[in-house]
Amino acid sequence: MRLTEPEEVKLRPLAHTGTGFIVTVMVLFVLFGAFLYAWWTQLTTGLVVTGLRDWGLPLTGSPWGLYIGNFVWFVGIAHGGIAISAVIRLLKLERYRPIARMAELLTLVSLMMAGLSLVMDLGRPDRVFHLIRYWPERVGQSPLAWDVTVITLYFVFSATYLFLTMREDLQRCWERFPGRRLFYFPLLVGYSPDERPKVEQIAWWLAVSLILFLILLSGGVIPWLFGLMRSQAGWFGAAQGPYFLTAALASAVAGVIFLAALLRRVFRWEELIPSDLFRGLGTALAVLVLGYMWFLLHEHLTAQFAAPAAESEVSSALLTGRFALLFWGMFAGLAIPFLYLVAQAIYRRVFRLRWVVVASVVILLSLWLKRILIVVSSLLFPSLNLYPEGVYTPTWVEWLLVVGTIAIAALLYIGFMKIYPITELREER
Amino acid sequence: MAKVASERKASGLGRELSRRQFLGVGGAAAAVGTVGLVVGGRVLSAPRAEAATASEVRQGMVIDLERCFGCRACVEACKVENNTPGGITWMQLIRFEEGSYPNVTVGFLPRPCMHCDNPPCVKVCPTGARFKREGDGLVLEDYNRCLGCRYCEVACPYGVNYLNWKRPERNYYLDWKGGVDGVIPPYDNPDHDRLYGGRLVSGGGHFVGVMEKCTFCAHRLEKGLPPACVANCPVMALHFGDLHDPESEVSKLLAKNPWFRLLEELDTQPRVYYLGRPPAGEQAKLLDVVRLKLVVDSTKLEVRR
Numbered sequence: 001m002r003l004t005e006p007e008e009v010k011l012r013p014l015a016h017t018g019t020g021f022i023v024t025v026m027v028l029f030v031l032f033g034a035f036l037y038a039w040w041t042q043l044t045t046g047l048v049v050t051g052l053r054d055w056g057l058p059l060t061g062s063p064w065g066l067y068i069g070n071f072v073w074f075v076g077i078a079h080g081g082i083a084i085s086a087v088i089r090l091l092k093l094e095r096y097r098p099i100a101r102m103a104e105l106l107t108l109v110s111l112m113m114a115g116l117s118l119v120m121d122l123g124r125p126d127r128v129f130h131l132i133r134y135w136p137e138r139v140g141q142s143p144l145a146w147d148v149t150v151i152t153l154y155f156v157f158s159a160t161y162l163f164l165t166m167r168e169d170l171q172r173c174w175e176r177f178p179g180r181r182l183f184y185f186p187l188l189v190g191y192s193p194d195e196r197p198k199v200e201q202i203a204w205w206l207a208v209s210l211i212l213f214l215i216l217l218s219g220g221v222i223p224w225l226f227g228l229m230r231s232q233a234g235w236f237g238a239a240q241g242p243y244f245l246t247a248a249l250a251s252a253v254a255g256v257i258f259l260a261a262l263l264r265r266v267f268r269w270e271e272l273i274p275s276d277l278f279r280g281l282g283t284a285l286a287v288l289v290l291g292y293m294w295f296l297l298h299e300h301l302t303a304q305f306a307a308p309a310a311e312s313e314v315s316s317a318l319l320t321g322r323f324a325l326l327f328w329g330m331f332a333g334l335a336i337p338f339l340y341l342v343a344q345a346i347y348r349r350v351f352r353l354r355w356v357v358v359a360s361v362v363i364l365l366s367l368w369l370k371r372i373l374i375v376v377s378s379l380l381f382p383s384l385n386l387y388p389e390g391v392y393t394p395t396w397v398e399w400l401l402v403v404g405t406i407a408i409a410a411l412l413y414i415g416f417m418k419i420y421p422i423t424e425l426r427e428e429r
Numbered sequence: 430m431a432k433v434a435s436e437r438k439a440s441g442l443g444r445e446l447s448r449r450q451f452l453g454v455g456g457a458a459a460a461v462g463t464v465g466l467v468v469g470g471r472v473l474s475a476p477r478a479e480a481a482t483a484s485e486v487r488q489g490m491v492i493d494l495e496r497c498f499g500c501r502a503c504v505e506a507c508k509v510e511n512n513t514p515g516g517i518t519w520m521q522l523i524r525f526e527e528g529s530y531p532n533v534t535v536g537f538l539p540r541p542c543m544h545c546d547n548p549p550c551v552k553v554c555p556t557g558a559r560f561k562r563e564g565d566g567l568v569l570e571d572y573n574r575c576l577g578c579r580y581c582e583v584a585c586p587y588g589v590n591y592l593n594w595k596r597p598e599r600n601y602y603l604d605w606k607g608g609v610d611g612v613i614p615p616y617d618n619p620d621h622d623r624l625y626g627g628r629l630v631s632g633g634g635h636f637v638g639v640m641e642k643c644t645f646c647a648h649r650l651e652k653g654l655p656p657a658c659v660a661n662c663p664v665m666a667l668h669f670g671d672l673h674d675p676e677s678e679v680s681k682l683l684a685k686n687p688w689f690r691l692l693e694e695l696d697t698q699p700r701v702y703y704l705g706r707p708p709a710g711e712q713a714k715l716l717d718v719v720r721l722k723l724v725v726d727s728t729k730l731e732v733r734r
Contacts, residue, residue, distance in 0.1 A: 046637045047577075048594040048723050056588025057521050058721040060733070063579040063592065123577020123592055123638025127556075130576055134556040144555040144580050230695055231549060231586035383586050384692060386523050386538065386708060388718050391733070 003176055007425050012267045013417045014177060020266070025414060028407045035404025038397045039120065047123055051394045055379050055387075062379040062392035067121035069372035070402050074114035074409075075151070075222055076248035076367065077255040079214050081107030082158045084256055086207035096280075098272050098423045099260045104162045105422065106259055109412045111155045113405045120401050143228055146221040154213045161206045164199050167191055169425045183419045218248035226374065233310035234303070234378035243295040250288035251367045254360035257281050261357045263422065272423065275353045279344060282356040286341035289334050289363060296331075310383045322389075323377055326369060333366030486565040487700070488645060489672040490659070491679045491688070492539055494705035496666035499524050499537035506661030507541075510646060512603060512616050513633030515730050516721045517591040519643040520658045524716040527709050535716065536708055539667065541658065542589040542643035543691065543699030544568045550581035550590065559640070562626060566700070567645050569630040575639040582640065586692050587699075589642050594723055596637045605634055620648040645669075672700065 003011070042049050053061020081103035088096045119125050131148050138145045170184045171191055219241045226232075227240030257278060264273045303315030318327040337359030344351040380390035416422070499522060507513070507520040523538045548568050550559050558574035559581050561567070570581075582590035597605040603616035621632025631648040633641050646656035654660065659667040670677035675684075682704065689707045690699045722731040 045725065046595045047592065048725050053594070053723065054517070054582065054588070054591050057523065058518055058719055059516055059723070060720045063582045118578075121578065123579070123640075124575065124636070127574075127576050130556040130558075130574060134574065138555050138557050141552045142555040142580070143553060144578060148555065229549075229553075229584050231584055379583065382588060383695075384588060386525060386715065387588055388715055388720065391720075 003172065003425075006272075007172070009269070009272065010423050010425055011173070011176070011421055012269075013263075013422060014173070014180075014419070017418075021414070021418075025411070028411045028414070031403060031407035032411060034400050035407065038400035038404065042120075042397050042401070043125070049395060049397045051392055051398060053390075053392075055390055056382055056384070057387055060388055060390045062376050062390055064121070064375050064379060065392055066372060066394050066398045066402050067117050069368070069375045070405060071114050071117035071121070072222060072225075072244075072371045072374075073251065073368045074110045074117060074405070076218060076244075076251040076371075077364075078107045078110035078114060078154075079218055079248050079252040081105065081110075081252070081256065082154075082161065082210045083214050083249070083252060085161070086210045089203060089207045090211070095274070096277060098269070099256065099277070101162070101166070101421075101423055102260055102263060103256045104158065104165075105413060105416055106255055107158050108155070108162065109409045109416075110255075111151060111158070112412070113409045114151065116405055116408070117402075120405075143221060143224045147225060150213065150217045150221045154210070154217055157206055157210055157213060161203060161210065163187060164206075165203055165424070166420065167199070168196065169421045172425055173421060180419055214248075215245065219245035222248070226378075231383060232378040233308070233381055233383050234314035235374075237299075239295065239298060243292075243299070246288055246291040246295060247367055247370065250285060250292055251364055253281055253285045253288060254363045254367075257285065257360040258357055258364065261353060269423075275351075278353055278356050279348075279351050282341045282351075282359070283345040285360065285363065286338055286345060289338045289341070293331075293334060293338070310381060310385065314377055314381045317381060318373065318377055323373060326373060330366045330369045330373065333362050333369070337362050485673065486671050487673040488565045488567060488650070488669070489544070489679055489700035489702065490541060490645070490656075491668040491682050491702045491704060493666045493668070493682070493686075494536065494538065494703055496664050497537045497539060498664060498666075499535075500663065502661045502663055503539050503541075503658035503667060506657040507643070510649075510657035511631075511633040511644075512605070512618070512621070513591070513641070514593055514595060514597075515728065516594075516723045517633065517641075519589070519591065519633070519641070521589075525708055526714050526716050538703070538708060539658070540587065540589070540691075541656075541701060542568065542645070543587050543697065543701045544643075544645060546698035546700060547696060549584040549586070549695075549697060553580045553584040555580065560628075562647075565650070567647055567650075569625075569628070569644055569647060570640055570642060571628040571630060572635045572639050572641070573629050577638040577640065579640065586695050586697065590640050591642060592640055593634055593637050597634050620651075623648075625651065 008015070050065070051061070052063055052065050053059040055061060055063055084096070084103045085100040085107075087093065088100050119128055122128060131145070135145055135148070139149060167188060170188055171193070174181065174184055174188070223240035223244035226235040227237055230236045260273060260281075261278060264270065300315050300319060303311045304319075307315070317323050340350075340355060340359050344356065376392050380392060382390070501522050503520050504518055504522050508518070511519060513519055519541065521540045523540055524535070525538070526533055526535050528534055544567055546566065548559075548561060551561050551568060554560075555578065556574050556576055558571045558576070560569060560571065562569055577592060579590070579592055582588075582592070603613065605616050618632065621635075625631060625647055629635065631644055631646075635641075646654070646658075649656060649660075655669045659669045668678050668682060670679040672679055672683075674680060679702075683702055686704045688702045688704050690702055693699075720733040722733040724731055
């Protein structure tokens with residue numbers, strides 16, 4: 001089977017290996033090595049090497065910290081991909097088609113890293129399968145068991161979706177890249193050229209269910225992890241569902257913008273991915289960030305106006321107290337990019353791809369910080385006010401593990417791109 | 430490829446469902462609905478171990494704050510009896526002062542686990558390691574099941590849960606294994622090695638990375654003894670017994686004195702009752718707070734100021 005010229009363009013990541021690739025992979029492997037060393041230290045010594053400690057007396061610490069924040073952040077990003085891809089399919093937004101698979105893969109990789117963050121946080125990672133072993137008796141009550149359930153289902157559905165929509169492309173690559181057949185073969189079992197209509201049909205239904213899962217996961221079980229805990233001031237509340245959902249979708253869109261722009265640049269896909277597409281995504285991001293800031297206002301107005309003492313204490317610590325610098329830094333990291341994204345949505349001449357990408361990255365980092373603040377600020381201010389305020393300073397082990405999850409995500413992503421086509425080959429739509 | 434486009438269109442909602450598709454989709458929807466009902470039903474009927482049958486024992490503690498003078502004998506007794514790791518106090522004494530000079534009073538509040546009748550920690554546990562024991566309603570931790578996710582600790586409003594941050598070796602008053610320098614023998618208490626109700630629930634520091642907390646000395650109750658903190662209190666400020674039995678010491682104390690429980694507004698229904706005046710919340714200032722810091726590669730603790 002001869003491949004057409006546009007198809008060859010799309011297969012650049014598979015066909016060419018430059019020094020950039022080698023340097024990037026080497027740097028990532030160094031970070032991965034650091035990750036392994038840090039985790040080894042944590043496994044052999046215990047969680048004492050982290051900055052986490054029991055809250056209350058006498059250790060006055062925070063039992064959850066960077067790892068759980070990182071977990072929530074990665075789950076948020078995970079929505080981008082499949083959600084965007086599903087929306088593209090359901091609403092037939094053909095213009096966005098080239099970034100669909102990039103986004104899908106982002107979902108899978110982020111979900112894996114979310115799971116890894118959770119395992120890193122466990123005191124006994126060797127017993128992680130207890131989550132499955134005792135699942136039937138616990139799923140009725142434990143929000144963490146709900147999380148495990150929905151994340152697993154979401155992963156299976158996303159992977160199936162990616163797998164089904166990729167088979168046709170793999171068939172086309174079969175002749176072109178014989179060296180990679182080992183990786184194509186298991187995914188092509190039972191392939192027949194006339195399976196397309198059926199695959200489209202299945203993918204349509206999968207897209208619908210993935211949208212529902214998205215709401216259930218980021219607007220449901222993840223916020224319920226916090227929103228149902230009446231014991232911690234600043235968490236308990238009915239608005240956490242939509243609040244978390246806007247953050248998840250914002251970080252997801254920001255992640256896709258960053259990734260698509262990066263790949264567009266590296267593989268010179270200017271023709272394939274028109275820059276106008278980023279303007280549309282940037283506008284969507286602006287709307288989501290506005291929604292998030294709206295919830296932020298609600299949260300702090302409620303806490304400041306007439307809330308129980310413990311609630312307003314947490315809110316004040318964020319607005320004017322110990323966390324003020326981090327909080328307002330986070331806020332500026334949302335508000336300033338937001339203003340730019342609105343401006344570029346209204347005035348086309350203000351639009352610069354570079355600035356949209358910078359805005360997205362700043363929003364991504366701000367939302368990461370926000371997740372950490374959600375987790376830590378509440379745990380450091382006990383509802384039982386006989387306890388003193390807590391202290392939490394992450395250690396090098398935690399930082400290396402968190403950076404490591406990002407490095408592993410990048411490695412998995414790059415590895416996939418070297419083996420499988422990262423954009424859909426089919427043109428005629 | 431107009432054909433493909435038309436096929437794609439046909440896969441949308443606008444198309445009529447064939448009988449087979451209808452059965453498939455309908456079946457899936459019914460399955461999802463059933464699962465939803467089952468899960469929802471279980472959430473709503475989450476076990477709130479109410480004052481159960483009259484025959485059931487309801488172990489509880491009564492702490493007389495008027496008698497307590499803050500000596501921390503209960504804290505010591507707990508540490509020795511359960512051999513808990515350094516920096517971990519299943520029984521914690523909180524000292525505070527109220528009022529402003531010259532009208533200042535000093536108060537003391539011993540804080541064991543509340544062994545709630547509506548325990549939030551049991552609800553959130555993803556493995557069932559945290560459970561409320563049948564029979565006497567103690568809230569216990571199964572060290573063989575625990576993952577160390579610390580969700581119970583986050584869900585508990587009283588701050589009674591403690592993780593084993595370090596390995597069991599060289600982290601104790603008496604080491605769990607090996608002993609020290611061939612002079613100090615290893616810790617030995619067969620009561621903590623045996624199972625109670627088929628589960629490993631008693632004693633501190635069995636494994637690294639699992640949650641532990643006050644057990645009301647489940648291993649001593651088995652022998653008819655009161656918890657170590659109660660037995661060691663020099664002024665009889667701590668009392669223990671069956672709250673269901675109107676003739677018990679605790680029931681009589683509760684009948685004759687005004688009492689309060691901590692954070693009752695959260696509806697956890699704690700089984701630890703305090704006699705005396707509750708601490709005045711915001712105005713109570715902590716006294717001589719000892720904030721400890723675990724040191725990674727030493728058995729020593731540092732005091733954090």
